[in-house]
């Protein structure tokens with residue numbers, strides 16, 4: 001892992017989040033550097049997914065939610081009233097726990113975003129689809145079957161297809177919510193290898209229940225507990241020499 005200090009891509013300041021009356025996040029402040037992998041760990045229900053979804057305003061879709069505090073991406077407050085949320089979700093792509101390809105061909109899955117952005121030229125679309133599938137380390141496996149349904153692929157291939165679909169619209173940030181929890185060990189390794197490649201060009205925020213995975217793929221880790229960040233720091237330090245007792249108890253398996 002490189003040791004250079006990258007500039008802040010996402011700056012979170014005193015972020016609180018409410019589902020109706022229930023407060024799920026409590027005054028979270030942390031900086032996520034660009035072109036690094038940032039892992040979110042913590043026991044079930046501690047707010048990892050809620051936090052992840054605040055970063056592309058996916059929680060806006062849930063009725064009666066409230067956000068206080070700020071999240072700045074490249075210095076711009078993403079909750080500002082003049083922010084175009086569709087554009088935000090293009091810049092901040094998301095990969096979910098279960099691969100969710102559209103019910104269309106492999107080609108059309110990847111071409112969907114660029115087409116939605118008005119690109120119609122077939123040659124240009126071909127180029128984008130090939131580039132995205134190569135970046136997602138899937139091209140060699142699918143180049144002769146681009147017209148087949150995305151759902152005909154294996155689970156691991158489907159997840160890489162979803163990553164290609166996100167990359168086709170050139171986001172700067174990719175959010176991943178337990179992207180390998182539905183995959184077998186071999187497919188998991190492929191996604192982890194891919195994450196290691198992607199970190200050269202993208203800022204990646206990943207929720208994982210698998211602490212070995214956090215240790216393998218991430219540069220920094222934040223440990224969440226009851227909607228608060230207990231500890232955040234370089235992953236190797238957090239796992240080998242945590243500052244807080246709660247962090248140590250969690251990573252040594254005493255709870256969660």
Ligand SMILES: Nc1ncnc2c1ncn2[C@@H]1O[C@H](COP(=O)(O)OP(=O)(O)OP(=O)(O)O)[C@@H](O)[C@H]1O
Nearest residue numbers: 019022024042043044045046047048049050051062
């Ligand atoms: N749509 C929702 N409406 C109301 N409460 C919710 C909603 N989604 C999550 N919560 C609550 O917010 C809290 C945080 O949930 P969240 O899913 O963010 O935790 P998590 O750490 O990602 O959990 P897990 O690891 O099990 O996915 C929990 O108490 C959960 O019950």
